[in-house]
Amino acid sequence: MAGRREDSHFALTDMHLSCATGAPNGCVRASAGPRFGLWDADRSRSVTRGQLMAVAKKKPAAPPAEPAKPKPASSVPDLGKERELKAFREMLLIRRFEEKAGQMYGMGLIGGFCHLYIGQEAVVVGMQMAIKEGDQVITGYRDHGHMLACGMDPKGVMAELTGRRNGYSKGKGGSMHMFSVARNFYGGHGIVAAQVSLGTGLAFANRYRKNDNVSLTYFGDGAANQGQVYESFNMAELWKLPVVYIVENNRYAMGTSVSRASAQTDFSKRGASFDIPGEQVDGMDVRAVKAAGERAVKWAREGNGPYILEMMTYRYRGHSMSDPAKYRTREEVEKVRTEHDPIEQVRARMLASKRASEEILKAVDAEIRKIVNEAAEFATHDPEPDPAELWTDITR
Numbered sequence: 001m002a003g004r005r006e007d008s009h010f011a012l013t014d015m016h017l018s019c020a021t022g023a024p025n026g027c028v029r030a031s032a033g034p035r036f037g038l039w040d041a042d043r044s045r046s047v048t049r050g051q052l053m054a055v056a057k058k059k060p061a062a063p064p065a066e067p068a069k070p071k072p073a074s075s076v077p078d079l080g081k082e083r084e085l086k087a088f089r090e091m092l093l094i095r096r097f098e099e100k101a102g103q104m105y106g107m108g109l110i111g112g113f114c115h116l117y118i119g120q121e122a123v124v125v126g127m128q129m130a131i132k133e134g135d136q137v138i139t140g141y142r143d144h145g146h147m148l149a150c151g152m153d154p155k156g157v158m159a160e161l162t163g164r165r166n167g168y169s170k171g172k173g174g175s176m177h178m179f180s181v182a183r184n185f186y187g188g189h190g191i192v193a194a195q196v197s198l199g200t201g202l203a204f205a206n207r208y209r210k211n212d213n214v215s216l217t218y219f220g221d222g223a224a225n226q227g228q229v230y231e232s233f234n235m236a237e238l239w240k241l242p243v244v245y246i247v248e249n250n251r252y253a254m255g256t257s258v259s260r261a262s263a264q265t266d267f268s269k270r271g272a273s274f275d276i277p278g279e280q281v282d283g284m285d286v287r288a289v290k291a292a293g294e295r296a297v298k299w300a301r302e303g304n305g306p307y308i309l310e311m312m313t314y315r316y317r318g319h320s321m322s323d324p325a326k327y328r329t330r331e332e333v334e335k336v337r338t339e340h341d342p343i344e345q346v347r348a349r350m351l352a353s354k355r356a357s358e359e360i361l362k363a364v365d366a367e368i369r370k371i372v373n374e375a376a377e378f379a380t381h382d383p384e385p386d387p388a389e390l391w392t393d394i395t396r
């Protein structure tokens with residue numbers, strides 16, 4: 001489309017710059033300004049002063065006073081030595097697992113859809129650090145990282161990917177359809193945004209059963225444009241349901257960049273008309289994710305209703321294994337990898353602060369590789385389901 005640039009995430013165009021500096025063409029910056037370098041250009045969409053005035057004039061009188069919304073922390077709190085090492089280990093488990101899944105897909109051992117989470121690990125690991133036992137997790141099809149972070153067995157997850165009988169869905173579900181009620185993981189959903197209404201339902205169940213659990217409901221930037229998301233927002237706020245909506249904004253929905261698909265690219269504001277508070281979080285920094293997660297979960301657990309966290313993140317691999325990723329440049333991916341990688345950030349910080357030595361971190365990597373290799377071995381030799389199983393587990 002004329003005037004829109006696919007590669008404009010890293011650099012302001014001339015038009016954006018002239019608008020931002022108050023050039024005579026009458027443009028003003030529409031948003032509060034950039035907070036994350038990676039995302040600056042997305043924030044630079046402009047509207048004319050006349051358009052803004054027209055919208056402003058239509059505004060109704062201010063609503064009655066509401067309870068104070070929690071404020072984002074100004075600085076990123078330290079995790080402490082043990083937690084930092086734990087975060088490193090858990091993110092590395094997801095990274096190595098996904099690398100292995102990618103290899104096995106290439107070898108023909110995994111078939112069907114397979115969406116890798118590489119690059120986004122800090123989101124789910126940081127959020128898990130903010131919840132307690134009994135809180136539920138639900139997500140879309142990019143789900144292997146969520147399952148591992150919930151404590152599901154890598155062998156069972158990998159065996160499901162290879163379609164074997166000891167997989168989490170007995171080899172009949174595959175990558176997008178795994179569940180573990182024991183680990184409070186509710187899937188694994190292939191229909192974009194379907195999990196948002198289900199996650200809201202989990203929160204409703206918590207309220208109905210009068211427990212104090214919170215539902216973490218994950219979805220993507222693309223899913224955020226789906227109608228059922230807003231029906232869910234409305235009900236969740238109306239009934240003050242304990243749900244944290246986590247938008248994993250990895251900047252693309254299949255091959256479509258956020259700026260091409262979304263009229264409002266600040267997803268933390270998507271709950272504004274329902275009065276749901278939201279904030280943007282550096283989703284590549286596990287410390288920032290945990291801190292924001294704690295604020296949001298506390299808000300929901302204390303009966304204040306839903307909360308939106310927009311995680312600014314990035315996926316390094318294609319949308320799925322069959323994506324040639326022609327909609328972005330290698331340089332774009334490389335820049336994020338070298339400057340913002342969530343695991344490398346923790347590694348560098350631990351080495352600099354002498355919290356861990358190279359030897360310790362290498363030993364963690366070796367231990368993780370062993371776990372992942374064993375999972376792959378198991379998933380390769382476990383038998384396929386009996387053909388008679390084709391007709392079971394369809395309905396209860």
Ligand SMILES: Cc1ncc(C[n+]2csc(CCOP(=O)(O)OP(=O)(O)O)c2C)c(N)n1
Pocket residue numbers: 142190191192219220221222223224248250252253254319
């Ligand atoms: C209802 C529905 N529409 C379309 C699709 C096809 N589809 C699968 S993934 C996807 C993109 C979603 O992107 P996003 O929500 O940003 O998640 P990401 O893949 O980036 O994690 C689309 C359109 C689908 N599965 N379901």
Ligand SMILES: [Mg+2]
Pocket residue numbers: 220221222248249250251252253254
């Ligand atoms: Mg996306």
